Amino acid sequence: MSNPPALLRHYVNGEFVTTPRTFGKLSPIDGRLLGRVCEADAELVDRAVAAARSAQEGAWAHYSASQRADVLLRIAEGIERRFDAFVAAEVADTGRPVHQARTLDIARGVQNFRTFAELIRQTGGEYYEMRTAEGEDVFSYTLRKPHGVVAIISPWNLPMLLLTWKVAPALACGNAVVVKPSEDTPSTATLLAEVMQAAGVPAGVFNLVHGFGPNSAGEFLTRHPGVDAITFTGESRTGATIMKAAAEGVREVSFELGGKNAAVVFADCDFEAAVAGVLRSSFTNTGQVCLCSERVYVERPIFERFVAALKAGAEGLKIGYPDEPDVKMGSLISHAHRDKVLGYFELARQEGATVVTGGDIPHFGDDRDQGAYVRPTIWTGLADDARCMREEVFGPVCHVAPFDRDDEVIARVNDSDYGLAAAIWTRDLKRAHQVSRRLRVGMVWVNTWFLRDLRTPFGGARLSGLGREGGRHSLDFYSEATTVCVNP
Ligand code: NAD
Numbered sequence: 001m002s003n004p005p006a007l008l009r010h011y012v013n014g015e016f017v018t019t020p021r022t023f024g025k026l027s028p029i030d031g032r033l034l035g036r037v038c039e040a041d042a043e044l045v046d047r048a049v050a051a052a053r054s055a056q057e058g059a060w061a062h063y064s065a066s067q068r069a070d071v072l073l074r075i076a077e078g079i080e081r082r083f084d085a086f087v088a089a090e091v092a093d094t095g096r097p098v099h100q101a102r103t104l105d106i107a108r109g110v111q112n113f114r115t116f117a118e119l120i121r122q123t124g125g126e127y128y129e130m131r132t133a134e135g136e137d138v139f140s141y142t143l144r145k146p147h148g149v150v151a152i153i154s155p156w157n158l159p160m161l162l163l164t165w166k167v168a169p170a171l172a173c174g175n176a177v178v179v180k181p182s183e184d185t186p187s188t189a190t191l192l193a194e195v196m197q198a199a200g201v202p203a204g205v206f207n208l209v210h211g212f213g214p215n216s217a218g219e220f221l222t223r224h225p226g227v228d229a230i231t232f233t234g235e236s237r238t239g240a241t242i243m244k245a246a247a248e249g250v251r252e253v254s255f256e257l258g259g260k261n262a263a264v265v266f267a268d269c270d271f272e273a274a275v276a277g278v279l280r281s282s283f284t285n286t287g288q289v290c291l292c293s294e295r296v297y298v299e300r301p302i303f304e305r306f307v308a309a310l311k312a313g314a315e316g317l318k319i320g321y322p323d324e325p326d327v328k329m330g331s332l333i334s335h336a337h338r339d340k341v342l343g344y345f346e347l348a349r350q351e352g353a354t355v356v357t358g359g360d361i362p363h364f365g366d367d368r369d370q371g372a373y374v375r376p377t378i379w380t381g382l383a384d385d386a387r388c389m390r391e392e393v394f395g396p397v398c399h400v401a402p403f404d405r406d407d408e409v410i411a412r413v414n415d416s417d418y419g420l421a422a423a424i425w426t427r428d429l430k431r432a433h434q435v436s437r438r439l440r441v442g443m444v445w446v447n448t449w450f451l452r453d454l455r456t457p458f459g460g461a462r463l464s465g466l467g468r469e470g471g472r473h474s475l476d477f478y479s480e481a482t483t484v485c486v487n488p
Helices: 042-057 065-081 083-094 098-122 159-172 187-198 217-222 236-247 271-287 300-315 335-350 406-414 429-438 471-477
Strands: 010-012 015-017 022-026 033-038 127-131 137-146 149-153 176-180 206-208 229-233 252-256 261-265 293-299 354-357 377-380 397-403 421-425 443-446 479-486
Touching (some): 010 187, 042 176, 042 206, 065 083, 065 098, 065 159, 065 187, 083 098, 083 187, 098 159, 098 187, 098 471, 149 159, 149 217, 159 176, 159 187, 159 471, 176 217, 236 252, 261 271, 261 406, 271 293, 271 397, 293 406, 300 354, 300 377, 335 397, 397 406, 406 429, 421 429, 429 443, 471 479
Parallel strands (some): 149 176, 176 206, 229 252, 261 421, 293 397, 377 397, 421 443
Antiparallel strands (some): 010 015, 127 137, 354 377
């Protein structure tokens, strides 16, 4: 794969800028240094917010919704023109299989801009009529206005997909943005800045600052008084910190946070489909998707058979270089994250888990031994209150437990600090609807996983998030309504 440029720069007010402090980006595939990234200081973040404010109130304010939609379509075309470069950058940063970066990450980046271009063209305001006691007919209507400057903080697990999921609706609504991608995945965001420049997005409408969270670009940005709204995807703990920063100035927040998601497999399921589905939901992207199932509950009559089939499936997942044919699992994002995942592997043993498969590092006998790999891992035998059953591991691991009754499994699924998603595998649709209604999560899949119409609301309950994005829910978050009451 080709490498990202040796020095990744910020993009502020339509220009690429460097700052003296830099940090290294290591390849999770083989541990070598991929390049260096400039780290923003408070002064640069200040400049980025000021540029965003001036662009939002200046050039960008003259664009109609339809003209902004045209800009979004030009951005989508710009990504498509450089599709291979985006794929290479995403793969180099994350170690994920090339086919996945092509079909999921970068393809969704394009789709996000197209979806919100279409949506903003079609979205009108509200209109109501009423008659007063005096018999006068008055009417009210709403205007949708941008917040102004939106800060977007994104994680490393699906970098391009998740960043554009927020940039597209924010721009569609007429905001200017300052984005801070994860320090672990700076490359596609930098390419996106190049696309913005080439697409003629007015200077200052899209700004990019690189850096870390605490005492770095992330904190400088979220605490900045010039930011009107903050949208964040990442860990629940980070969300809580950002919420405190947002409380100063009572700024709006939208949070997409962690999960400890369940898959529930009923004995009447299509067995092969359920095994294939749980393999996907537990191990896609090396388990680094907020929606992954780390808790799998299987109805007792098929429990043993299911565990055996899942084990065979997990052991058949090819771990390898991103461009190898049939590769299914890449590396974890970094050595630091691997240490965290290995810590949970150790903790699970201490908590009494039976390791059905995995639980260790694969040995390749080549430079991948310097990479950040682990084997897909299945546990059984943990108590529901074990830490490994309650905390998000965010790696290729699931625990499989038997259950006997619907009420029982619903209570066990709901007994979580998180509430993001669940998947149900059954042929009995009545049961599926009844269980869906009782699960305390933001998203339920029935006989599928990950599939989602981008117009539906997306988000989680409790530690999994605050608010919903997707379709008009995104437009609601990225705009303010003004109501106008008229006595004609
Ligand atoms: P993280 O919280 O460590 O970092 C996310 C981003 O926040 C990074 O850009 C980081 O630099 C920044 N950040 C960290 N501390 C900050 C601070 N104090 N102030 C401002 N910014 C700060 O998360 P991560 O490890 O990058 O991502 C993995 C997490 O994201 C998992 O918990 C996963 O479940 C969650 N996630 C959730 C969704 C969802 O839609 N619900 C989607 C993807 C990932």
